[in-house]
Amino acid sequence: MLLIRCPVCEMDRPELEFRYGGEAHIARPLDPSKVSDEEWADFLYFRTNPKGLHVERWRHTAGCGRFFNAVRHTVTDRFVTTYKSGEPRPDLEALARKLESAR
Amino acid sequence: MSDATITAARRSPLSAEASSLGGVTLTPGAPLLRLILRGAEAAEAADTAFGADLPRRPNRSATAGERAALWLGPDEWLLLAPESDAASLPASLASALAQAPHALVNVSHRQTAILVSGSGVEPLLNAFVPLELTEAAFPVGMATRTIFEKAEIVLWRTGSAAFHIEVWRSFAPYVWELLEAVRRENAAN
Numbered sequence: 001m002l003l004i005r006c007p008v009c010e011m012d013r014p015e016l017e018f019r020y021g022g023e024a025h026i027a028r029p030l031d032p033s034k035v036s037d038e039e040w041a042d043f044l045y046f047r048t049n050p051k052g053l054h055v056e057r058w059r060h061t062a063g064c065g066r067f068f069n070a071v072r073h074t075v076t077d078r079f080v081t082t083y084k085s086g087e088p089r090p091d092l093e094a095l096a097r098k099l100e101s102a103r
Numbered sequence: 104m105s106d107a108t109i110t111a112a113r114r115s116p117l118s119a120e121a122s123s124l125g126g127v128t129l130t131p132g133a134p135l136l137r138l139i140l141r142g143a144e145a146a147e148a149a150d151t152a153f154g155a156d157l158p159r160r161p162n163r164s165a166t167a168g169e170r171a172a173l174w175l176g177p178d179e180w181l182l183l184a185p186e187s188d189a190a191s192l193p194a195s196l197a198s199a200l201a202q203a204p205h206a207l208v209n210v211s212h213r214q215t216a217i218l219v220s221g222s223g224v225e226p227l228l229n230a231f232v233p234l235e236l237t238e239a240a241f242p243v244g245m246a247t248r249t250i251f252e253k254a255e256i257v258l259w260r261t262g263s264a265a266f267h268i269e270v271w272r273s274f275a276p277y278v279w280e281l282l283e284a285v286r287r288e289n290a291a292n
Contacts, residue, residue, distance in 0.1 A: 008177055014234065016233050064161065065179070
C-alpha cells in the first residue's frame, strides 16, 4: 500500500485514508467580473496534466481531515514531498534533479 | 439552550455482551458524554474548564481521572467524560469558552465505543485497520481517526494490549461483527 506523509499529522499514513483534491495553487480571480471569458474558462477548466512532477491537493479525510499539498510523479505515482496548505510551491526542477541523481 | 427538560434514554446499538475468545476480549462501551470541540483559540480556556490539557501534539490524548481529550485535528478535539458529567460539563465548558471563537457540539448520541483488549489485539485490528499498530509506531495514549474496513473510527490505545474504538452508532454492529468474525477465525487457527 502507498504511504503518504501527512504534514499535519507529521507521519506516514496509508493511502486509503486520503482523497485527491485536484491541482494545487490555482487561485480564484479576486474579481471574476473583471476577467475575460478566456481567463475565466482557463481558471475553471484547464489544468496542466504533466507527465512527471505534479503539484496537487490532497485531503486526509479519515485522519486529521485537513487539506495539504503534495508533489507526485504522475508516471511512477511516487510522492516526492508533501507540505501544508499556504506554504509556497516547491521548486519542481530542483526536486526533479534530486530524483534523477538518487536513481 | 432551551429550558425544556427532555430525558432521552440511551440504548446501546450493540446487543452483544462482553466476551473473551482466543485471548481477545470485546466489550461494548458504557454510555459516555462526548463533545467535539473545534477552535484552536479556545484550547487554552478548555484546558482549565475540562480539567485535562488538550493535546497540541498530533494524534495524542490526555487523560485526567475519567475524562479524556483526544486530538483529531489541529483545531479539533474529542472530549470524553463519564455520563454523570452530562448535565453540568457542556454548560460549564460553553461558559468558560464564551470569549474565544469555537464550536462545541454534544455528540453523545452519535457514536458509541467498542473496547478491545488482550494479547491478540494487534493482529485482530490489523485485519481491517491499515495502520501499523506495534507499540513503537502506535504507543499507549496515541489516538487518531482512521478507517476500519468501510467505517470511519477513532482508534485510541489505552494500554499496551487495550484499544478504545469510537464508532458512529449505525456502524457499530458492522464493526462488532467483523471483529467477532476475525476473532473466531484467529481462535480456530
